[in-house]
Amino acid sequence: MSLTPRPPSASSVVSADSAGRSASSVTAIPRQLSSSVRALAAAMEPADPRSVFAVLEPLRLAFADHRAATEGAAGLYAGVVQDAPRLAHAVDGLVAEHHCIDAAMTRLAAIVATGEPPVQAVRDGAREVLDELVRHGQRDADLVYDAYTTDIGGE
Numbered sequence: 001m002s003l004t005p006r007p008p009s010a011s012s013v014v015s016a017d018s019a020g021r022s023a024s025s026v027t028a029i030p031r032q033l034s035s036s037v038r039a040l041a042a043a044m045e046p047a048d049p050r051s052v053f054a055v056l057e058p059l060r061l062a063f064a065d066h067r068a069a070t071e072g073a074a075g076l077y078a079g080v081v082q083d084a085p086r087l088a089h090a091v092d093g094l095v096a097e098h099h100c101i102d103a104a105m106t107r108l109a110a111i112v113a114t115g116e117p118p119v120q121a122v123r124d125g126a127r128e129v130l131d132e133l134v135r136h137g138q139r140d141a142d143l144v145y146d147a148y149t150t151d152i153g154g155e
Helices: 029-044 049-070 076-083 085-112 119-148
Strands: none
Touching (some): 029 119, 049 085, 049 119, 076 085, 085 119
8 A cells, every 4th residue: 555645736846936937837848848759759750850950949948848847946856855855866867867858959959950961860869869858757757756655565
């Protein structure tokens, strides 16, 4: 049996003033990011540099929103560390992943901005971004699960 304490509400995790948006839009960030990831995956199949470039900017903006909602003193990660200090190292790893994902998106933008890049370079760059985002999303979910799920034993 497990008890799941109520995690902090979105408004207590990221205030509307500090993040510059309402609490309801904070909950929309994962949807925006997921939608942008799907758009990149769709543009990757033909590997058309213009299509990839067109979906890359909204993806970068959605990821920047994710970073704003998770990092910093008022972010989700700060709340996790406050509630479950044992996860501080995991949070540090997730913040480091943010930098890696940003770098992968920057590399992909540079590839598609060259005009007529090799199709395989576009696919490889897009695959790197997608793989990093999927892994990071799973680690984010695992962090929240680990922070707010308590096993009290039993059968």
